[in-house]
Amino acid sequence: MTTGTTREDTGVDVDLRKLRYFVAVAEELHFGRAAERLHIAQPALSRQMRALEDDLGVLLFCRDRRGTALTAAGARLLEEAPRLLAACTAMVRAVTAAAAATPKFTIGFMPGITVTPAVRALTSRHPGLDVRLLRTGWQDQVEVLRDGRADVSIVRLPIDRHGLQVRRLFTEPxxxxxxxxxxxxxxxxxxxxxxxxxxxxxxxxxxxxxxxxxxxxxxGERAEVRxxxxxxxxxxxxxxxxxxxxxxxxxxxxxxxxxxxxxxVEDIAVGHVCLAWSTTSSSPFITDFADVAHLLTPPAPG
Missing domain, CATH: 3.40.190.10 (Periplasmic binding protein-like II)
Structure with missing residues (x-):
């Protein structure tokens, strides 16, 4: 069965597998490397990308002797595709969780933040709740919300707030x-x-x-940071x-x-720690966790 999403205004069905393939090519800008990353043959990947362009009725890539580049349409699709794929993944996780016999609630947290007091307060309200903890980093502290790996995430600003509800908890040096x-x-x-x-x-x-x-x-120019x-x-x-x-x-x-x-460092601003969750999340436990999140207090000076 092909999993897709329908755009009612155009009647175009977008195959999510092709969309995942597109993201790999768009990020690598090299069909060979993208094929290796996806563990498929390069000719098959090229066919899938031509099929996606036919589906959408637009050209996504320009290929010449100098290499592969995104067209304006391809660049826009690269902006939109990861959100769509993450939303689909989140939907599957939410449906699976709804069918589970024991309700689960997953909390993302950054290194150095202790969540135990808030977890205990939440489980005292919901004794049968299976609370999971997910360690995150700067790169994925928000992505775990977008793809449904976490119901809430304790994040450090700045973050991309698109599609998120954010509540400040505390600041720290x-x-x-x-x-x-x-x-x-x-x-x-x-x-x-x-x-x-x-x-x-x-x-x-x-x-x-x-x-x-x-x-x-x-x-000179600023050095690129790996x-x-x-x-x-x-x-x-x-x-x-x-x-x-x-x-x-x-x-x-x-x-x-x-x-x-x-x-x-005397003239560096404090950091802000916040609680974030997706505005589309259907978890019934977010409100209760937000109520007890004040138990996450700033660390005592050492």
């Missing part, structure tokens, strides 16, 4: 992580200007204070002298290590 043998490690606190010449191991837009000062000192998906990997790179990172105080306290020093 952020600190900079330096190698223990760094010349600045002996100081009691720093300012952003002290760090402007350092290599930041995260998206500069996540630390706008550092970005703005560093851009003033930089004459995505680092875990705190553990960031701290390994810090300890190795590859750069610095700015992390929440609670995360620093959770990942204490002898070869990394964390220091307060």
């Amino acid at each position: 952020r600190v900079v992580a330096l190698p223990a043998d760094h010349p600045l490690a002996a100081k009691s606190s720093l300012i952003v200007g002290d760090l402007a010449g350092e290599h930041l191991l995260q998206d500069p837009d996540a630390v706008p204070e550092w970005r703005d000062v560093a851009d003033e000192l930089r004459t 995505p680092i998906n875990s705190v553990e990997e960031k701290l390994e790179l810090v300890a190795a002298g590859a750069g610095i990172c700015v992390i929440p105080l609670s995360t620093a306290a959770f990942y204490t290590r002898h070869d990394v020093v964390t220091l307060p």
Whole structure:
């Protein structure tokens, strides 16, 4: 059976399998790499993409000697497709959960955040509820809501709020992580200007204070930052002298290590911790969890 979604205004049935294939090609911009990623033959993938273009009546890719590029229609589809695929996945998970004998409720949480008090309060209200915990990171703290892996997620701003309800919980300081043998490690606190010449191991837009000062000192183009998906990997790179990172105080306290020093930065803004859930979620337990989420308090200064 082909799973699809119908666009009533055009009468076009979009095959979700083709849509998944399209996202792979659009992200790789290379049919060979996309075929390897999808574990299918390249000619089959090319046929599927031509079929999708026929279904939609538009050209999605331009292919020439220089490579593969997205057309304007392809770029727009790449914006829309991940949301549609995530919504479909979320729907399947919701239907499966509705058929389960024991109700389940999954909470996403970021490293350093302790959710135990709120979980206990929720289960005291609903003794038969099967509460699951899902550790998230910067890259997927919102995606777990969009694809239905989590019913709620305790997130750190900034996030893409599209389709989400967001409630602020608390703020906490952020600190900079330096190698223990760094010349600045002996100081009691720093300012952003002290760090402007350092290599930041995260998206500069996540630390706008550092970005703005560093851009003033930089004459060339900003170096591309390789995505680092875990705190553990960031701290390994810090300890190795590859750069610095700015992390929440609670995360620093959770990942204490002898070869990394964390220091307060006087002119970096606090971080905001929020509770988020999808505006389309049908879970009956979200309201009750939101009621007890105030038990998630900021960490005590260490």
